[in-house]
Amino acid sequence: MKALLALPALLLLTGAQSPKPLTPTDIVAKAPASAWKSIPPEDLLVIDYQGGGRSVIQLAPAFAPVHVANIRALARAGYWIGSSIYRVQDNYVAQWGVNDDGKPLPAGVVKRPPAEYVRSSQGLAIRPFPYRDSYAVRVGHTGGWPVARYRSADVSLTHCYGTVGVGRDLKPDTGTGGELYAVIGHAPRHLDRNIAIVGRVIEGIEQMSALPRGTEALGFYRQGVPGRAIASIRLASSMPAVARPSFQYMDEASASFTAYLRARANRQDDFYQVPAGGVDICNAPVPVRRTPAP
Structure with missing residues (x-):
């Protein structure tokens, strides 16, 4: 018994310390293979720019199936060859496409998709987010996507940094998917439920966010x-x-993801003197990585 009582004193005398808390980056780096899920190649939209550079977008067919089907058809038809990023609005979005120049849509593209701004939560296994949200009754994650749930029990994807949505005119127009934008600034959550979100930029966002800002209204x-x-x-x-x-x-069902969220809300590494004790869903982006070589 005396030996056990003496142990804390021995630790003090030898200078032994408890392990440092892991940072979110540490947790992601140490996550086992079982914590990761592959993104189907059919859900990856690859943008290559003239002069070099690439951006990769993960599509979200479970939330905007008709718009995503349109985007796939447009990509297969080479619709965007020769198009450009024609709008870059500071702290808001970068937008690309043919800017409604009258280019005919390929066969199979639905010209007037439904307003895929929300969907039923039925059939979705949503992992609740442990912190409050300013825009929705609850937020959480499903299939690797951040979602917001409303009093109607409908859910929508959330406009976070890197979110990709469909440009549209005033209602009843819902956009075909030929004009797309990516969020390059503070999360514009007021757009949730007002526009079709079709994916997120998972690599190469700097190819859009580092461009000169447009000088005309709305960043055109x-x-x-x-x-x-x-x-x-x-x-x-x-x-x-x-x-x-x-x-x-x-x-999101993995232990690594739980630890990652906890660490994002309660930073205890050397730089932080006061942990926040909470985090916004857009400030805890779902980790995405290149598939490791076998």
């Missing part, structure tokens, strides 16, 4: 000023297997 480039030219937009599934990118997201 002045007429005659070229935007960033797009060489091609393809589905990864249409690329040769040896050339296609491959990604995984962290499963």
